[in-house]
Amino acid sequence: xxxxxxxxxxxxxxxxxxxxxxxxxxxxxxxxxxxxxxxxxxxxxxxxxxxxxxxxxxxxxxxxxxxxxxxxxxxxxxxxxxxxxxxxxxxxxxxxxxxxxxxxxxxxxxxxxxxxxxxxxxxxxxxxxxxxxxxxxxxxxxxxxxxxxxxxxxxxxxxxxxxxxxxxxxxxxxxxxxxxxxxxxxxxxxxxxxxxxxxxxxxxxxxxxxxxxxxxxxxxxxxxxxxxxxxxxxxxxxxxxxxxxxxxxxxxxx
Amino acid sequence: xxxxxxxxxxxxxxxxxxxxxxxxxxxxxxxxxxxxxxxxxxxxxxxxxxxxxxxxxxxxxxxxxxxxxxxxxxxxxxxxxxxxxxxxxxxxxxxxxxxxxxxxxxxxxxxxxxxxxxxxxxxxxxxxxxxxxxxxxxxxxxxxxxxxxxxxxxxxxxxxxxxxxxxxxxxxxxxxxxxxxxxxxxxxxxxxxxxxxxxxxxxxxxxxxxxxxxxxxxxxxxxxxxxxxxxxxxxxxxxxxxxxxxxxxxxxxx
DNA sequence: AACCTGTATGTATTAAATACATACTCAATA
DNA sequence: TATTGAGTATGTATTTAATACATACAGGTT
Numbered sequence: 001x002x003x004x005x006x007x008x009x010x011x012x013x014x015x016x017x018x019x020x021x022x023x024x025x026x027x028x029x030x031x032x033x034x035x036x037x038x039x040x041x042x043x044x045x046x047x048x049x050x051x052x053x054x055x056x057x058x059x060x061x062x063x064x065x066x067x068x069x070x071x072x073x074x075x076x077x078x079x080x081x082x083x084x085x086x087x088x089x090x091x092x093x094x095x096x097x098x099x100x101x102x103x104x105x106x107x108x109x110x111x112x113x114x115x116x117x118x119x120x121x122x123x124x125x126x127x128x129x130x131x132x133x134x135x136x137x138x139x140x141x142x143x144x145x146x147x148x149x150x151x152x153x154x155x156x157x158x159x160x161x162x163x164x165x166x167x168x169x170x171x172x173x174x175x176x177x178x179x180x181x182x183x184x185x186x187x188x189x190x191x192x193x194x195x196x197x198x199x200x201x202x203x204x205x206x207x208x209x210x211x212x213x214x215x216x217x218x219x220x221x222x223x224x225x226x227x228x229x230x231x232x233x234x235x236x237x238x239x240x241x242x243x244x245x246x247x248x249x250x251x252x253x254x
Numbered sequence: 255x256x257x258x259x260x261x262x263x264x265x266x267x268x269x270x271x272x273x274x275x276x277x278x279x280x281x282x283x284x285x286x287x288x289x290x291x292x293x294x295x296x297x298x299x300x301x302x303x304x305x306x307x308x309x310x311x312x313x314x315x316x317x318x319x320x321x322x323x324x325x326x327x328x329x330x331x332x333x334x335x336x337x338x339x340x341x342x343x344x345x346x347x348x349x350x351x352x353x354x355x356x357x358x359x360x361x362x363x364x365x366x367x368x369x370x371x372x373x374x375x376x377x378x379x380x381x382x383x384x385x386x387x388x389x390x391x392x393x394x395x396x397x398x399x400x401x402x403x404x405x406x407x408x409x410x411x412x413x414x415x416x417x418x419x420x421x422x423x424x425x426x427x428x429x430x431x432x433x434x435x436x437x438x439x440x441x442x443x444x445x446x447x448x449x450x451x452x453x454x455x456x457x458x459x460x461x462x463x464x465x466x467x468x469x470x471x472x473x474x475x476x477x478x479x480x481x482x483x484x485x486x487x488x489x490x491x492x493x494x495x496x497x498x499x500x501x502x503x504x505x506x507x508x
Numbered sequence: 509a510a511c512c513t514g515t516a517t518g519t520a521t522t523a524a525a526t527a528c529a530t531a532c533t534c535a536a537t538a
Numbered sequence: 539t540a541t542t543g544a545g546t547a548t549g550t551a552t553t554t555a556a557t558a559c560a561t562a563c564a565g566g567t568t
Binding site for chain 4: 186187188204205208209227228229230231232233
């Protein structure tokens with residue numbers, strides 16, 4: 001059976017099983033090599049990249065659907081996952097352009113709905129624990145540097161931008177890092193994560209002071225060896241205190 | 255024609271004209287008498303209250319739909335309107351209970367979808383400019399004190415809570431008030447707005463200092479007369495500076 | 509004229525944010 | 539084995555922002 005037939009069958013099942021006209025798009029952030037990364041998929045038989053996404057089963061909570069989609073793509077289920085915006089523009093992208101790019105010469109492969117509203121989720125995941133996995137529609141799944149994304153399909157560049165903006169705002173009143181860093185990390189690594197997300201440099205003395213004052217990390221005796229320099233101490237998050245800080249937030253206004 | 259027939263006809267039109275399975279719910283906040291208010295609708299021939307809401311035309315942006323719904327309910331079009339969350343639980347409420355409460359003995363009045371995902375918007379409006387207007391499905395539209403809402407239909411109490419939480423968080427990094435207060439207002443009025451939203455009292459000396467330091471309000475020569483006490487000065491927002499503060503935000507983390 | 513109510517405002521104290529420079533350690537190299 | 543370099547660790551002084559707190563004023567009422 002060739003790809004087109006398979007595709008038609010696939011969409012037939014989606015149409016029967018899932019809510020029509022509503023989809024989920026996921027911006028999966030990871031951190032590696034001092035860069036914030038996003039997990040992207042390359043669509044079958046094309047060079048076109050887009051966000052992982054999917055549809056919602058008729059009797060499935062949207063949050064659960066997002067979790068399912070993420071687990072399929074990353075292989076992990078312990079992650080920070082948050083809805084951040086619903087994209088409901090009447091024309092979100094040029095349909096003709098998309099069908100060309102995806103080599104769907106006509107849209108008859110499925111009963112393509114007039115328009116699709118998409119619910120955006122972003123996830124923060126530990127880069128080292130992820131096994132990127134392509135799905136039925138795609139050939140390749142891999143990390144891209146968030147500052148250097150290609151032109152994505154649909155309105156996915158826009159969706160990434162909104163996710164990133166949300167992440168930045170969130171950083172100002174919630175701790176971030178638990179799901180982006182490995183269990184043990186050094187202070188400079190944590191700092192670089194913050195610097196990357198905020199896109200500006202921070203003073204290491206003040207950063208260290210502030211972070212430790214928050215009381216959500218604890219220093220271990222252990223140090224990381226191997227570098228041609230003073231060995232940095234390792235830290236880890238205090239899970240309980242981190243969780244509390246997440247819930248309570250730290251409102252700036254007083 | 256009796257209400258049931260009209261209802262069936264109404265929903266028939268909705269089903270033809272609108273996206274299925276997706277709705278909008280609006281939490282419209284106003285401020286009056288030192289209380290934060292929410293605009294609610296009473297469903298026809300019942301004592302049941304719920305949020306204003308509606309459906310999205312097939313070729314209409316969701317944002318535009320929300321604006322349309324709001325304008326229909328409040329009569330004003332200059333307002334602060336923001337999407338805050340999409341409610342996609344697989345079971346958002348007890349359908350049987352709802353159909354009883356609304357006196358829809360069977361659901362055959364329409365092809366009721368299996369489940370509805372609802373996009374929540376909240377609006378901040380100038381209480382004094384609003385003319386609450388009921389719609390086809392409802393008998394009455396009026397303001398309710400946000401701290402004293404009745405048990406609402408569907409999951410609307412939950413939706414109000416999430417809206418309120420969003421509003422509180424937003425207050426910590428964005429200015430709020432332009433759309434909730436009349437053009438000219440006194441410092442104590444502004445303070446009471448903040449106190450109401452934050453649900454705690456603030457020191458008037460520090461509040462005044464901080465607010466004026468933000469540079470988004472300007473004091474007028476004019477004073478408000480009539481009270482049996484020292485006449486308070488009137489202030490108004492500097493629209494341009496307010497707009498900038500809105501856009502830029504004031505991230506707390508540094 | 510005395511009183512009441514809500515408004516206006518300044519200062520001292522504390523806490524947080526910022527700015528800034530030097531010493532250390534380990535590995536690589538000369 | 540002495541030197542160098544890169545990256546890490548840390549403390550203090552300064553500035554700014556947040557907090558705590560009390561009294562005088564104006565306009566109407568009695």
